[in-house]
Amino acid sequence: MFEARSIPQFPAVGALALRFAPLWPLSLAGQRLTDRLGKRHPALFSRLGDQADKVFLIDPTDLPCVFVMRPRPERPQFSAHRRDEEVGWDARIAGPLAALIGLVHGAYDGDALFFSRDLAIEGDTAAVVALRNAIDNEELDLVREATALLGPLAALATPPAQKLASLIGAVSGAPLTRVATGRFE
Amino acid sequence: MTKARKLELVCPAGTPAALRSAVEAGAHAIYCGFNDETNARNFPGLNFSRDEMAEGIAFAHRHDAKVLVAINTFPRAGAFGLWSKAVDDAHRFGADAVILADLGLLDYAAGRPGLRLHLSVQAAAANADAISVYAKSFGVRRVVLPRVLTVQEIAAINRDIDVETEVFVFGGLCVMAEGRCALSSYATGKSPNMNGACSPASHVEYRAEGAALVSRLGGFAIHRVGAKDPAPYPTLCKGSFRVGDYQGHVFEDPVSLDAAALIPQLAEAGVTALKIEGRQRSRAYTTAVVKEFRAAVDAHAAGRPIAASALRELTEGQRTTAGAYRKAWR
Structure with missing residues (x-):
């Protein structure tokens, strides 16, 4: 059964640590992951059409920082910012980090999270809808995408990384790996 | 309880990933559209390119599922070519049927040998006489009934027509007769x-x-x-x-249709196929709803009771109704 309201919050102690940690490693890692997504999933950006020019504010409400994404096919950009920092955006998508990851992994339905108020959107609704549809179609697994950054070592690193993510996900309730029925895979 | 005729489950797909999810979750047929204004879910980032449609149909056929291509908007004056090309491409890709509403487009598609025609809910054909005109004039084989009829009215229609009927069982509701809302x-x-x-x-x-x-x-x-x-x-x-x-709410409360409990009555009324609304929704929605309804359809066919629905969290208003199928105000 679908349970929109069972979304776990990011651990408070982790959020507190992030408040004092520098954000440049997050920006760097996020940018590299975004570049990689652009290469491995070109349809993700082409499906956005005109909406790829928009600036998206990804706002994990249980973290002390926000992310800015410009999904332009030729040069996608990603950066992390403090909450009190002034950043311009066209569309804002806000919710617990686990909800945002769960949307990417196909664990949650965006409309259901929105109607239940677990997810909030502001600004350009067409851009949000396009991004939601483009991401949903790519069937992404963020762990697999992250380990792909390791190049030739990816084949070795992916299985244990996915096992670890599944384990943490099982304990925390956060959907840290892609949902798949596996019938035809 | 004795075994019953198995109903066809027709499921939505707004993206190729949702199509695969629907097939994996047990859909007998998937309906979807091209990424332009020829279908009634023309949303940003949604729907299928020509290549994606061809691949989606091939995938579904490999797994014994059908693909019904919705070309169910009404062509703009001077732009008929966009709609007729959609019909031709769906036919060329091996679609199991096209779902149409416009009279001119039905006439055009009727001239394509071997192409099965379904009448979209957008045509708002809500009585046996109207349906018979579509069947005789264009060879329409199935009609998607508007969400304004009671189960008794559906039974009355099925007694008087020679084509299949398909009814919505889950998803968003329209207060208007479809195709007539501006x-x-x-x-x-x-x-x-x-x-x-x-x-x-x-x-x-x-x-x-x-x-x-x-x-x-x-x-x-x-x-x-x-x-x-x-x-x-x-x-x-x-x-x-x-x-x-x-x-x-002057026009309509924000509730969604859930007619799972009415599957035996709809089957008794002569319905052939059950349709799930929601091409604009995610593959998580598709998977959850299709699994639930496939279990219900299988249970009904096997003569078992249908389990209570657990899909309320997925509905638009977080509340469900049996809609016009049970008109309590009558």
Whole structure:
């Protein structure tokens, strides 16, 4: 059964640590992951059409920082910012980090999270809808995408990384790996 | 309980990933559309390119599922070629049927040998005589009935026609007879029936105003809810308005259809196929709803009782109804 309201919050102690940690490693890692997504999933950006020019504010409400994404096919950009920092955006998508990851992994339905108020959107609704549809179609697994950054070592690193993510996900309730029925895979 | 005739489960797919999810979850047939205004879910980032449609049909056929291509908007004057090309491409890719509403397009598709025609709910054919005209004139083999009929009325129609009927069993509801609603076009300038989107996302805005969340369509505020209420739906028909001393949902409450419990009665009424609404929804929605309804259809066919639905969290208003199938006000 679908349970929109069972979304776990990011651990408070982790959020507190992030408040004092520098954000440049997050920006760097996020940018590299975004570049990689652009290469491995070109349809993700082409499906956005005109909406790829928009600036998206990804706002994990249980973290002390926000992310800015410009999904332009030729040069996608990603950066992390403090909450009190002034950043311009066209569309804002806000919710617990686990909800945002769960949307990417196909664990949650965006409309259901929105109607239940677990997810909030502001600004350009067409851009949000396009991004939601483009991401949903790519069937992404963020762990697999992250380990792909390791190049030739990816084949070795992916299985244990996915096992670890599944384990943490099982304990925390956060959907840290892609949902798949596996019938035809 | 004895075994019953198995009903066909027709499921939505807005993306190739959702199509694969629907097939994996047990859909007998999937309906989907091209990424343009030829179908009634013309939303940003949604639908299928020509290559994706060809691949999607091939995937479904490999797994014994059908693909029905919705080309169910009404062609704009001077732009018929966009719609006729959609029919030709669906035919060429091996679609199991095309779902059409426009008379001219039905006439065009009727001339394509071997192409099965279904009448879209957008045509709003709600009585046996109208359906028979479509069947005799164009060879329509199945009719998707509007969501305004009772189970008894559906049974009466099925007694008098020679074609299959398909009815909605889950998802968003329209207050209007489909294909005849122009409500959102007054606020947006876009026709749901020609441009393919009721309340297009480009005209929808949500804004937090203090503790309230306000939804706007084309700049008009149409609903305002408190912090603990479900988010408001962005269509005028489900907005909340003040009329005289009354304030509330003037046209329709924001509830969704769930007719799982009525599957035995719908089968008894002669229905061939059950349709799930929601091509604009995610693959998580598709998987959950298709699994639930496939289990219900299988249970009915095997003569077992149908389990209570567990899908309320996935509905638009977080509330469900049996809709017109049970008109309690009559």
